[in-house]
Amino acid sequence: MDTFYQSEDYSSYVKKLEKQLQNFDLTKENKKAINHILKENALNHAYVELYDQDGIYFTDKSPLSSNNFLLLYSFDDLDVLEAPLYYDYPIHFKNQSVYLYITSFPMIPFQIPYIILSLLISFSFYLIILQSFIRKRIHSIQSLQEDVFTLAIGEWNHEIKVSDRDEIGRLAQDLNQMRIAFLQTMDNEQQARVANQELISSLSHDLRTPLTTLKGYLEIMNLKRDDIEFRDQYLQKCLAKVEEITYLSNKMFEYSLVFSTEYNSDLSNIPIQRVINTLVDHIQYLREMDLHILYEPLQTSLSMDANFAMIQRILNNVFSNIQKYCDPWKDIVIQATIEEDQLKMSFTNSINRHLDKVESNGIGLKSVKKMIEIHHGTFYQGETNDLFTIILTFPIHQ
Numbered sequence: 593m594d595t596f597y598q599s600e601d602y603s604s605y606v607k608k609l610e611k612q613l614q615n616f617d618l619t620k621e622n623k624k625a626i627n628h629i630l631k632e633n634a635l636n637h638a639y640v641e642l643y644d645q646d647g648i649y650f651t652d653k654s655p656l657s658s659n660n661f662l663l664l665y666s667f668d669d670l671d672v673l674e675a676p677l678y679y680d681y682p683i684h685f686k687n688q689s690v691y692l693y694i695t696s697f698p699m700i701p702f703q704i705p706y707i708i709l710s711l712l713i714s715f716s717f718y719l720i721i722l723q724s725f726i727r728k729r730i731h732s733i734q735s736l737q738e739d740v741f742t743l744a745i746g747e748w749n750h751e752i753k754v755s756d757r758d759e760i761g762r763l764a765q766d767l768n769q770m771r772i773a774f775l776q777t778m779d780n781e782q783q784a785r786v787a788n789q790e791l792i793s794s795l796s797h798d799l800r801t802p803l804t805t806l807k808g809y810l811e812i813m814n815l816k817r818d819d820i821e822f823r824d825q826y827l828q829k830c831l832a833k834v835e836e837i838t839y840l841s842n843k844m845f846e847y848s849l850v851f852s853t854e855y856n857s858d859l860s861n862i863p864i865q866r867v868i869n870t871l872v873d874h875i876q877y878l879r880e881m882d883l884h885i886l887y888e889p890l891q892t893s894l895s896m897d898a899n900f901a902m903i904q905r906i907l908n909n910v911f912s913n914i915q916k917y918c919d920p921w922k923d924i925v926i927q928a929t930i931e932e933d934q935l936k937m938s939f940t941n942s943i944n945r946h947l948d949k950v951e952s953n954g955i956g957l958k959s960v961k962k963m964i965e966i967h968h969g970t971f972y973q974g975e976t977n978d979l980f981t982i983i984l985t986f987p988i989h990q
Contacts, residue, residue, distance in 0.1 A: 602638075602694055606681040609633055609640075609692070618644060618685045627651055637700035641693045642683075650690070732760045740767065748775050799837065806833040859897040859967065864935055864988060867903055868892070868928055871937065874911040875926060883920055890928045896935060896988040902963050909956040910939055910982055917980065919944040934969075935986040943978050957982075 612629050616622045630640060630651060642651040679694040739752040752768040809826045868890050875885050918924055919942035927938045961971040964984060972983040 600677070600679070600696055600698070602635075602679055602681065602696075605633070605635070606683060606692060610683045613683065613685055616685055617687045618650065618690060619687075623651065635694070635696075637698065638694050638696035641695070643691045643693065645688060645690065729760065732756055736760060736764050736767075739764070743767075743771060748778070802833045802836040806830055806837070809833070859899055861895050861989070862898050862900055864892050864894045864896055864930075866900065867896070867898070867935070870904060870907055871926070871928060874907055878911065878915065878924065881915070883915075883918065883924060884922075885924050885926060887926045887928075890930075892930060894930065894935075894988050896986055898967055898986065902966070906960050906963050906984070909960050910984075913956055913982075914939060914941050917944060917947070918942060930988070933988055935988050937984045939982045941980055943975070943980050945978070960984075 609629070612633075613626060616626060618626075626642070630642075640651075641649065644650055677696045677698060679696065681692045681694070682689055683692045735753065739750065742750045743752075748771055750771075752764050752771065756764075809830045813823050813826050813830075872887075872889070875887055879885055914924060922942040925938075925940040927936075929936050957973060960982075964971040964986075967986055969984065969986040972981070974981050
């Protein structure tokens with residue numbers, strides 16, 4: 593500030609101005625002409641005032657030079673004008689001497705460089721912030737590009753990192769959802785392929801045995817054409833194998849039900865008592881085979897949405913499973929109850945550990961589970977302490 597506020601010498605300016613004004617009388621008639629001369633000799637960063645010998649203000653303030661940037665502003669609003677320097681010089685007119693006061697603003701020449709420097713600094717900060725923003729966006733794009741490349745080479749288990757909440761972040765989130773959906777589709781396709789292989793192997797195995805036996809019986813019958821008694825005996829065996837093949841062909845429904853991805857069945861409102869009566873019929877059949885059944889009868893007037901033919905298949909499979917694998921010397925517990933808007937049927941039997949190894953693909957219970965899901969119910973099977981339990985639930989109407 594000491595450098596900026598060094599005293600200025602306006603002596604040459606005053607001499608030049610005095611030379612132009614020495615032929616004028618300091619009168620009101622010449623005031624306009626005197627002001628005109630002051631305006632022609634305006635200073636770049638100062639203005640002048642004239643006071644007569646009595647200290648009376650005579651002239652208007654002379655403006656700053658028109659080539660100065662500050663002409664666009666009011667003096668009162670400029671911080672650089674808050675600390676002006678003052679100079680006074682005697683000046684001689686034709687009829688008297690007066691005082692010329694000069695108010696100088698030495699900081700005005702630095703205003704334009706100051707504004708330019710301020711703009712440059714502000715623009716630099718803007719560029720720094722913009723560069724940081726752009727760098728972050730470029731980093732996000734590069735990271736997303738690497739993730740997409742990883743997916744492109746088949747690494748679909750690679751999770752796309754979603755760190756931003758802008759358009760790039762939403763794109764990454766959409767790609768992640770697409771990746772998860774694709775993985776689910778691949779998993780479903782893999783399950784379908786395994787299911788088809790299981791279907792083919794199961795049907796091949798189940799049908800091969802009775803067909804082979806049937807073929808053998810027919811070949812024997814062909815060799816012993818004249819033995820009527822022998823042929824009738826083997827004819828009965830052939831009919832039994834045909835029945836077995838017919839049974840397996842009916843099982844095709846269960847296979848297709850288990851391994852199909854979509855299956856629709858019409859459900860209609862039926863009385864629950866109709867289902868209970870079917871359950872009792874199966875219980876009576878097991879009792880006729882000398883199996884001991886513990887069952888408490890259930891009477892109800894409620895109804896449920898169900899496909900009755902499918903309900904019959906469910907019960908056929910459950911009771912067929914009990915008949916095959918139960919211990920005939922121990923009790924079989926069957927319960928049917930109404931609990932919280934649900935029909936609950938549970939089946940518990942002891943497992944016969946003395947049976948020869950029985951090949952089973954579990955397709956019967958798999959089909960039961962699928963048919964229960966079609967009825968919007970639940971299926972449970974479990975084994976504890978040589979006890980095998982199946983629990984079925986169906987939603988009902990109060």
